[in-house]
Amino acid sequence: MSFIDYRAGDIGCEAYVARPQGAGSHPVVLVAPTVRGPTRLEHAKADALAAEGYLAFVVDHYGKDQRDLGDRAFGLMNELIADRARLRRQLLDALDVAAGLEGADASRVAVIGYCFGGLCALDLARTGTDRLKGAVSVHGVFSRPNLGAQPPIKAKLLVLHGWDDPLATPDDVLGLTRELTEAGADWQLHAYGHTVHGFTNPEAAMPGRVLYNADADRRSTAATSSFLKEVLA
């Protein structure tokens, strides 16, 4: 693994990159972090993806100088959520950089995002780009962008969702299913009962709100592996 500097929109970013064994070109998976920005959790996800044969690239939401943010992270996230055009530009730039790396197969790119990163994964698909083959939202947030008419979504989508997530209610789920259906997306939703936000994060420990769930973690990880095999075959 290594860190590389890149530019996304107006900011200078730093991505954690994990490379698979072996020469030749590899399919690429962008990892979009939670509200807290890139941490060792996302680095570990990238390492696991590299072990499965993917060139993994951890997206930097807020810039290289924005680390160990504490609760400041929420303000930075809200700025991006309030300016979805900027968020979209940053994500497309990250996709460009990742797909252009040495050893990257630019024809096989997917994204997986956690919490706020789930919104980012969906937003990258919502751009309508045909350069993205798949997007996975893991305990993601579903709020729609306010950027006018939605173009057709070409990436295949997998939404992994804790049914009792207070940040994505059943009404939000219904809204998302309508949106994705109208956009013509190939979408799947996997919902887990008795599961709230943050279920893949072993450090999440707020019952009823944000809580690790070993079953949902294992099942969603397996579902992601199968999905990436399918869309990046």
Place this chain on the structure above:
Amino acid sequence: MSFIDYRAGDIGCEAYVARPQGAGSHPVVLVAPTVRGPTRLEHAKADALAAEGYLAFVVDHYGKDQRDLGDRAFGLMNELIADRARLRRQLLDALDVAAGLEGADASRVAVIGYCFGGLCALDLARTGTDRLKGAVSVHGVFSRPNLGAQPPIKAKLLVLHGWDDPLATPDDVLGLTRELTEAGADWQLHAYGHTVHGFTNPEAAMPGRVLYNADADRRSTAATSSFLKEVLA
């Protein structure tokens, strides 16, 4: 494979049984057919399960003398849906017979059902039996039994659902999620966009209502395999 006679409630039934290779005892999977009763589609599912190492037992809903039913099948199904206590008794009897077969491991039993059989799979779990480790509903119907208070559901549940299924609307999905959550079940829902009823049946050819969908068929089959491995390990 072979056929065996058995009794379920008040009727004489005949089950198609497919056995895996190898001596010793094997985990058991009951296959609950669609409204049409056991056909070669369910036989093929049982054969595929046997190839995966399961002793597969195709449930007979209506009795040995009820085959090639045509549209009469709907009347027979409606009789069972109107008498859920009878349906439940028949299903528990089938479970007893299957789990008691030579070579069956009675401590590892699951059920998978299609369409009306999905309702049967859920109803068998709704009995609260601890003899059932898992239940899979494939494009199933969700209507609740009217048998009084629901005991805790001990089987793990996987609901594989076409989001545009006219027989199980988003409201029905929400109702099911509430029911299963209240019953304390370990449940998962996999919903597929642009997918209607009968998506695993290659002969289903009524667009917007009952239609084969190769993607949903492949994905739901893979999800079922993973789930059975988990619950019958």
